[in-house]
Amino acid sequence: MGETEAAGRARADALVLFGITGDLAEKMVLPALYGLVSQGFALGPVIGVTRSAWSLDRLRAHVREAVSEHGTVDGGALDELLGLLRVARVDYSDPGSFQSIAREAEGCRVLAHYLALPPDLYESAARCLSEAGLSENSRLVVEKPFGHDLESARALQAELTKYFPDEAIRRVDHYLGKESVENLLTFRAANTMIDTILHRNHVRGVQLTAAENFDVADRGGFYDATGCLRDVVQNHLLQTLAYFVMDTPRSGSPEDVLAERTRALRSIRTVLPEDYINGQYEGYLATEGVAPDSTTDTYAALRLYVDTDRWAGVPFTLRAGKSLAVSATELAVEFNRPVAGYHHTVCAQKAAPNLMRLHFEPHAGVTFQVLARRGADETVVDELTNKLDFPHLSRSRPYEHVLAAAVTGDPTRFSTMEAITECWRVVSELLPAPFAPISYAPGTWGPPEAARLTSDESWHAPQVP
Ligand SMILES: NC(=O)C1=CN([C@@H]2O[C@H](COP(=O)(O)OP(=O)(O)OC[C@H]3O[C@@H](n4cnc5c(N)ncnc54)[C@H](OP(=O)(O)O)[C@@H]3O)[C@@H](O)[C@H]2O)C=CC1
């Protein structure tokens, strides 16, 4: 292992948390740190970095409140987390001020710097860390989004690698921390009967839906500059798809998993504008922080193809959106219909196709939908479904995995630069949006026009209990 690689992989003695006072920290990062401590994860000091003159007591009160808001709290674990906290005050225009971090991290050898900051601060934070001598032997973890398009992602990478080697940079995509998403690979690789039929010879189409039944709420400013395609499709959905279509890696080593996942992304064809539908829910323009004439997408649907021997020619349709009918994430595999001409398949040809639905949220599991003869009349079939729950996968909290990996150095649960480059490339023809979004009513499934992207002019609505 070379020196920089060792630095990129070494376990961090301390977590340096930029943006500890912010929204993401409050909603995700702090509850996840509590979760890790309560599970016995060996977490070192957590150095909260802020521009404000927060005392340690104030930070502890903030963390206590953030953690308590997210469910029942075990006093012992919370006290343990509060005991790990330290606070450092910085000024992003003064690299010298970053010595405050060095003082709090005294005695620590490897630092994991987690930037839960607005993305336009990544570069100055990385530069100040470097100038303060805090980049050596350390890791830089940056939140999403990584760039706004292919060009800006490359520019950001060029800036960050001036201060941290690529091996020491981790780019967060919390879907890579979801066990139900990782299970796509396990489920296929471990079940040969399933893996065998997941092939262009048997599959008519695949649909991936990530629906949310709530609106952009108080994130109008962020969302209006981002839109649905950039917010969840370019990253979360493409990474999920990669887990589904990738070849089984030779081993579970980070090198092998990352190489196959990236190879899968590379094999996704760039999406053409005619294979894209964008939408905007009615009422979006009245959201605080949204431009009155905004054309930002709150819904995106697209059709793409995966150019591998296994998947060539199979249409994959992806859709995501806010203010839709339900909140659910699901991947539905639609199998070929039976051949025509046999009396016992006449009804079956018109019935629903065989489906395998892989549920990620709200409850992980798999549902099989098959046909069986109804009774005396051999030509009549019924649709039967059977669901297997994966309750242990539903309980997973992705930020716990992301933070644990930030500390341990495991790169598997992050996006590589190559993967990010491929993801931006896949949607590059859709940025900026080639047409204005189609309006849709909140609580529906988005623009009906998107049905034309699917193999049968209809989407399989995700199943929710
Ligand atoms: N919020 C969310 O739900 C999600 C957020 N993300 C990503 O996480 C990151 C953080 O997001 P979020 O927590 O919402 O961001 P916030 O706007 O809440 O900002 C986080 C912290 O950054 C510091 N900060 C904010 N603005 C400035 C500024 N102009 N100059 C210097 N410091 C500033 C503040 O800390 P202080 O003043 O204490 O220094 C603030 O508490 C972003 O990259 C975002 O894209 C990703 C997924 C979801």
Ligand SMILES: O=C1O[C@H](COP(=O)(O)O)[C@@H](O)[C@H](O)[C@H]1O
């Ligand atoms: O990154 C984001 O993801 C969430 C959806 O995440 P999930 O784990 O709840 O599926 C999305 O709501 C948000 O807009 C986006 O920024």
